[in-house]
Amino acid sequence: MTDIIKELEDRGYIEQMTNRDEIRELFQKESVCFYIGIDPTANSMHIGHFVALMVASRLQKAGHKPIILMGGGTAAIGDPTGRTDLRQMLTREELDRNVEAIKKQAERFVSFEGENAAIIVNNADWLLDLNYIEFMKDIGSKFTVAKMIAQECYKNRLETGLTFFEMGYLLLQSYDFLYLHDKYNCKLQIGGNDQWSNILGGVELIRKIGSEDSYGLTFKLLTTADGKKMGKTAKGALWLNPERTSPYEFYQYWRNIEDTEVRKVLNLLTFLPDEEIDRLASLKDERINEAKKIAAFEITKLIHGEEEAKKAESAANALFGNGGNTEDMPTTKLEDINISIIDAIVLAGIAPSKGQAKTLISQGGITLNEEKIDDISYRLCDNDFKDGYAILRKGKKVFHKFEK
RNA sequence: GGGUAGGUGGUCGAGUGGUUAAUGGCACCAGACUGUAAAUCUGGCGACGAGAGUCUACGAUGGUUCGAAUCCAUCCCUGCCCA
Numbered sequence: 280m281t282d283i284i285k286e287l288e289d290r291g292y293i294e295q296m297t298n299r300d301e302i303r304e305l306f307q308k309e310s311v312c313f314y315i316g317i318d319p320t321a322n323s324m325h326i327g328h329f330v331a332l333m334v335a336s337r338l339q340k341a342g343h344k345p346i347i348l349m350g351g352g353t354a355a356i357g358d359p360t361g362r363t364d365l366r367q368m369l370t371r372e373e374l375d376r377n378v379e380a381i382k383k384q385a386e387r388f389v390s391f392e393g394e395n396a397a398i399i400v401n402n403a404d405w406l407l408d409l410n411y412i413e414f415m416k417d418i419g420s421k422f423t424v425a426k427m428i429a430q431e432c433y434k435n436r437l438e439t440g441l442t443f444f445e446m447g448y449l450l451l452q453s454y455d456f457l458y459l460h461d462k463y464n465c466k467l468q469i470g471g472n473d474q475w476s477n478i479l480g481g482v483e484l485i486r487k488i489g490s491e492d493s494y495g496l497t498f499k500l501l502t503t504a505d506g507k508k509m510g511k512t513a514k515g516a517l518w519l520n521p522e523r524t525s526p527y528e529f530y531q532y533w534r535n536i537e538d539t540e541v542r543k544v545l546n547l548l549t550f551l552p553d554e555e556i557d558r559l560a561s562l563k564d565e566r567i568n569e570a571k572k573i574a575a576f577e578i579t580k581l582i583h584g585e586e587e588a589k590k591a592e593s594a595a596n597a598l599f600g601n602g603g604n605t606e607d608m609p610t611t612k613l614e615d616i617n618i619s620i621i622d623a624i625v626l627a628g629i630a631p632s633k634g635q636a637k638t639l640i641s642q643g644g645i646t647l648n649e650e651k652i653d654d655i656s657y658r659l660c661d662n663d664f665k666d667g668y669a670i671l672r673k674g675k676k677v678f679h680k681f682e683k
Numbered sequence: 684g685g686g687u688a689g690g691u692g693g694u695c696g697a698g699u700g701g702u703u704a705a706u707g708g709c710a711c712c713a714g715a716c717u718g719u720a721a722a723u724c725u726g727g728c729g730a731c732g733a734g735a736g737u738c739u740a741c742g743a744u745g746g747u748u749c750g751a752a753u754c755c756a757u758c759c760c761u762g763c764c765c766a
Contacts, residue, residue, distance in 0.1 A: 531719075539720090565717095565720090571719085598719085630712085634730070634731080634732090639712080641726095642727070643713075645713095656733065675719060
């Protein structure tokens with residue numbers, strides 16, 4: 280089998296491993312079952328999960344078997360790692376809905392057919408019925424408090440109030456690994472680097488119970504050059520669900536990344552061959568835009584499919600370059616075209632309130648059909664709909680089409 | 684259980700009776716410059732209203748006052764120290 284671990288390393292995915300050489304050898308020797316946990320705290324994944332899916336996908340392509348663990352049970356607690364406050368809790372129903380939505384998204388990355396078909400499990404299925412006394416006796420006794428609170432990730436919480444409830448998270452996640460290890464012969468847990476301590480917990484638990492064949496691997500988290508989490512937009516996170524973040528917006532996010540991020544993004548979020556990435560990432564100055572276009576297209580294709588990616592691309596070309604068309608722009612059909620420019624801006628979702636719409640106009644940030652609007656009380660009229668539509672633009676990059 | 688310090692806008696954090704929709708940093712939006720980049724500079728950043736202005740907001744609920752984020756009472760939550 281291919282040396283997939285080495286490949287992932289070369290590509291820059293891997294941050295830490297419990298035992299590099301053993302893992303590498305194992306993955307070349309046999310088809311390994313591994314798992315990745317995803318918390319269903321929202322009805323869509325965001326790009327924070329993207330790298331995880333890429334790694335899972337690559338491992339599966341190399342012949343290994345993925346388990347996608349939906350944290351339906353643990354999400355009820357909330358992972359305290361790195362958080363400064365107690366996470367908001369969700370009801371069972373909300374969680375179940377989220378699990379379904381996320382399943383669909385994961386299907387783009389891993390195959391559920393064939394010899395090493397992926398499976399999806401939900402830890403609510405085994406965690407919710409746990410008996411507390413037995414759990415504490417069998418699992419709780421394997422952890423020491425001193426070791427737990429010594430962990431960096433709990434340090435912050437220790438000062439601001441870490442509850443026992445949250446401490447239980449480590450035990451539960453560790454138990455998940457043990458459960459999957461016993462039931463599916465799952466040998467590796469992968470996760471973002473912030474999960475390192477939780478993953479180690481599972482590995483150690485399995486060791487203490489008596490098996491030596493469990494490993495952990497963490498991959499790099501997507502961050503910007505200044506160390507912040509990548510994927511924040513004006514509207515919050517960059518979601519993978521097209522209802523929450525349109526493919527066009529999604530495309531634009533990657534089209535507009537900083538020069539210094541190009542290589543990392545291509546490496547981690549596309550399947551392009553290394554040589555191609557090398558070529559693209561070394562383009563200088565203005566020419567690096569070519570690399571950004573390709574990155575945006577490839578990444579959008581992975582998440583939304585080729586058709587949507589093409590649409591987003593041609594919409595972008597229409598707006599920023601020559602040719603193309605306006606077909607794929609976010610569009611609103613107007614019942615009554617005689618509305619004020621302010622209402623139109625709010626209606627299009629370009630600004631969240633009328634006050635902000637006014638601010639935008641007075642600052643010269645609003646353009647209608649390539650003409651700057653400087654009159655707050657402007658109303659749309661027939662003349663604005665030359666070919667049956669009007670193009671409203673905010674700043675340089677945000678467009679919206681109105682059809683009559 | 685006792686003592687003590689706190690809970691402010693997306694976030695961090697000032698403010699301790701009126702000029703406070705609330706200083707400042709970060710984040711975010713727009714303008715200029717550019718390459719749909721970065722950096723920099725400028726403006727903006729609760730809602731409604733054309734505007735004067737009105738409403739909502741400083742943990743919760745009541746109260747004092749012409750007037751409260753600021754004072755009082757009760758409650759909820761959190762840190763720290765002691766048991």
